[in-house]
Amino acid sequence: MIDNFFKDKNFNLEQFTDKEILALKNRITEKTTKTGKISYNIKCFIREKNVALKPEELVRQLYLYKLIHDYDYPVNQIAVEYSVSFGREKKRADIVVFDKQNTTAPYIIVEVKKAKLKDGKEQLKSYCNATGAPIGVWTNGKQISFYNRKDPNYFEDIPNIPKYTEKLSDILSERWNIADLIQNDKLVTERKSLKDLILEMEDEVLANAGVDVFEEVFKLIFTKLYDELESTRNKTRHLSFRNYGDTDTELKDRIQQLFVNAQNKWEGVFEENAKIMLSSSHLSVCVSSLQDVKLFNSNLDVVDDAFEYLMSKSSKGEKGQYFTPRYVIDMCVKMLNPTKDETMIDTASGSCGFPVHTMFHVWKQILDEKGIKQSHLFTAEEKPTECEDYVKSKVFAIDFDEKAVRVSRTLNLIAGDGQTNVLHLNTLDYERWDETVQQEEWTDTYNQGWKRLKKLRQSKNSNYAFQFDVLMANPPFAGDIKESRIITKFELGKNAKGKYQTKVGRDILFIERNLNFLKPGGRMAVVLPQGRFNNSSDKYIRDYIAEHCRILAVVGLHGNVFKPHTGTKTSVLFVQKWDDELCPKVEDYPIFFATMQEPSKDNSGDKIYLKDENGSPILDEHGHLIVKHDLYNHDGKTQDGIAEAFIEFAKKEKLSFVGKD
Template sequence: MKIADILKDSNYKLTQFSQDKINFIEENIIVKEVRGKKVPYFKCLVRNKDVKLTPEEVIRQLYVLVLTKDFGYPTDRMELEYAVSFGRDKKRADIVIFDKDQVTAPYIIVELKKPKLKEGKEQLKSYCNATGAPIGVWTNGDSISYYHRKDPNYFEDIPTIPRADQKLSDILEERWTIDDLIAKDKLVTERKSLKDLILEMEDEVLANAGVDVFEEVFKLIFTKLYDEMESGRNRNRYLEFRNYGYTESELKAKIQDLFDRAKSKWEGVFSEDSKIMLTPSHLSVCVASLQDVKLFNSNLDVIDEAFEYLINKSSKGEKGQYFTPRYVIDMCVKMLNPKEHETMIDTAAGSCGFPVHTIFHVWEQILEDEGLDKSHLFTSEVKPSRCIDYVKEKVFAIDFDEKAVRVGRTLNLIAGDGQTNVLHLNTLDYERWDEKIEDEDWRDIYYEGWKRLKKLRANKNSNREFKFDIVMANPPFAGDIKESRILAKYELAKKPNGGYQSKVGRDILFIERNLDFLKPGGRMAIILPQGRLNNSSDKYIREFIAEHCRILAVIGLHGNVFKPHTGTKTSVLLVQKWDDELCPKVDDYPIFFATMKEPSKDNSGNKIYVRKKDYPNAVQDNSDDNLEEYLLDSHGHLIVKHDLYNHDGLTQDGIAEAFIEFAKKEGLSFVGK
């Protein structure tokens, strides 16, 4: 009998356990006949008697193996189903390890009954508080969490539990380099997301801390990114965003100092005098939660998901910022194929997904040209000067939401080694830009980027038209523009019989505005509500586009792509502006149409990941038994299941590859090298 059959209809999984432990249990299953049915039993490693193998018991016996084999705890220091008293009531803790010296005092308590972290953690806390146990573990066989009980209110994350020959202080004082962080990254080993950890911190401390959650978590992520980058560039340096057994006030002083250095390196995100506002005890819990997470990875997806959550949470019912999923961005970038000599702008940048992934795309070309490999720390390592020059001179972004601009600036400052052209401006209301530029506070932050943007104006006295090679954007769909002053500047705001409409959808004006940014022969990718491309009432928009550009492609995205924020069906439109040389105008030409079939997210908006069984022949660099169910990329990250493009040669070709073939056949100016 297989363990997978026993767990089939439960919430328990096996991803935390190595194959040798699973094999040991399976080889020792005893099948007994009970009332005419075959029932699996196993000789308990602690109680030394046959016990029925329920899903929970399977996980318990596997975790007993982990405790004995990996951590060296003898079974005579353990008790299963340990009775914990709550007044007259008694509850049973799944596994208890007793203190080596005080043999009746619980030292580590393991909770398996509750397969969901929030419920399991509450149960675990109650057991630790009732018994005084300083260490708690929760696992459902898939995710796992380790906690140090500092006092009844605070349970701090710890990276692991001590081995039988160690003390808790040995774990807390162990110095970590960036290579240790790569090897022990909690997102991989504990199967958590950064958003999960922020939610946990909110439950634990942030909700009652009396602070702006967005600002304080942003400060911590900003500080940790700086710490990781410094260690990525000096592999022997010890990470500083860690509690090596400091007092809470010592830790706060150290983290504030690190934050100050980060602000000095990456200017224009936080004010010079900004301070971490969390109390020392709250900060200690948050640092413990974040310190074992590697934020830098091959595509910054980890941070993006967290910022999207924080920005939406802090907008208090205003129109949310729906960040474009990274896999949709990557498809657009692959299809438009930006080059090192070309300029690019995102006019509704959000957290700057399009600019950052354009940077990555061009960097890979530069690294290949210089004979260098893309490494595990691709996003944080020192780059050749050509890479930095590209970010500094060629990549731009604009957004009117200040929080999104600060997030986008952070990611671009990292990519550009302190250089960025992310500007806080209202793209549609370009008449008012000059007022912004007169504002001294605005100039302090954005003027260097503005000077570079000015050079790309088609007319040096006007902010209307620019000469960009590429525009990529996912403009906000929600809300209409009603100001007649703004509408009077747009062809698409005119009525067919003269005059201007009283209101026009924001995304409609973005189509025209984006084309103003493009030079002749320039190309654009824009995400639009699907109705714009097939509603009869929007025919005038399609005619306007066709008059100004060659329509290259229309990609219908799955309805789940922007969930949980919105279920609006969207399409990606790719065009190239007519130009006598790069894109000569013709009356009739083929257009590439495709529809995304794989949803990439479930109906609740949770990402669906590629399993190994989906691609049994894929070459898998990461042979970690603990994650054997899922296909991982070369950086140990889960791969979202979509059909937009081939992920690093591990999945099958998708829409982007089909478009590239189409573009080559059509002789489009930007394909190939």
């Protein structure tokens, strides 16, 4: 019956071990009333009497067990329901651990919440301020946060609380290498996302710091990525992006120098003399928040999430350009199956999801050929020369948003070990490219990539058409192009009657522009508003596509996929340009249609993760959470999906880019 209590309440107690939960179960008693209703009591570890077992009490008793048995605090140094005075008002702190020497002074205050509740952190901080307690803990059983109260305004994250035999300084001064970071990664141990931590930093520090939040968080992530890379490639090196008990000024000097070193390795992301603009005290809090997070993993999805959030705050959505969820990108990559000998471009790259995941797809092919197993630190490790050569010569990206380009360049520079072909250009306004590339500042940053892109032009002196094998993109939906100078360069600038229009949807012009980037036989995946497939007024667009290429597939995405940015219903169009050899033109042919059934996100735009029958998250082989979708089979942990069905279809149709069994 007690097991039913846990299951019925849908508790999420990931912070606690099976041993701790079992110890708690042994102290629970159940009672049946005359009406047949069952209630539960538990013998409190501190009060030594039975108390009603409610969700919040369950979490409290588990944490009490942890304090006594894991941290070795004596029972007589712990109190529950401790009275805290706020003037005439009194409140009760859930758990208080007293100082060893001054046994009446609170040393650690713990605020517990029931499993599905997230608030209470401000309440915890107010208790610490009122009592002078230097350490605070917040937990709801699933997530946990540890804080060091530096002064009433600043609470710094700390990796853990000291045991009874330790001091706080022991926790803060312990030197970490990359193995320590892997073992204590806050995203795993505290069940948080990098986005959650940035939100916390915004609430606690950044909102009042008088700085550009995007720029300063970007600098910190950039710096920390460099620090992790250096330590991954030298396992004995101590991580430098940590507060080892330094003064705020000492810490700022060290982090600033680390930022300079990162800029020297990965040029062209920040201005040459860029500095971290946060004050010493603000920076100290931010470093403490980020230092226990492992940014590098097998596929950069940790950084992806953070950049997606930062970019959405920087007006990205206002331009109708939204980040494509990585599981949609992976479906497209699996279906188009790019190889190491093929060139690939994204013409509206955002944070470069399509190019980066294309790299991973091709790198896996290269590693498989060499019999090398991909580790969970794959993105930070040195890779075979063929992997670097592929990034350098075959993968390209373009975006018109300067901030997006800088994020894209960062991910590409990191993944490509200092190589990138991400360019800041307006894809549609190709006639003005020659003016842009003459600007000295632009050339300083983008010239190497531009030289490589020029080699793929169809005609030597024209930016109109290129010779790419694969193109994947999610062009902006919102907003119309109204400049006749641009509209008149496109066939799709005309309406169904063949007359040029005064305004044209940006995504419509992108269809034609993207096809011009492809060589004959080249293939494309492009995300489009559902209306382009359904509206009778858009028939001329569909006719144009059918005239120039074979329609391979249309995959309808769930309406929640692009939430919270937009609820626009979208589909992915897959095509291959007609070519005598790779895709001979035929009048009649089958098309693969599929519709995504699993929403992958809830109505608020939060991802839905795969869980087992007990409600625990299912992780992939690298320890990542798996989004619940039906687009493809995730490492054998989920069922075959749309991508696998398409691959079977493509084999039957003998499409040129699908491997034979």
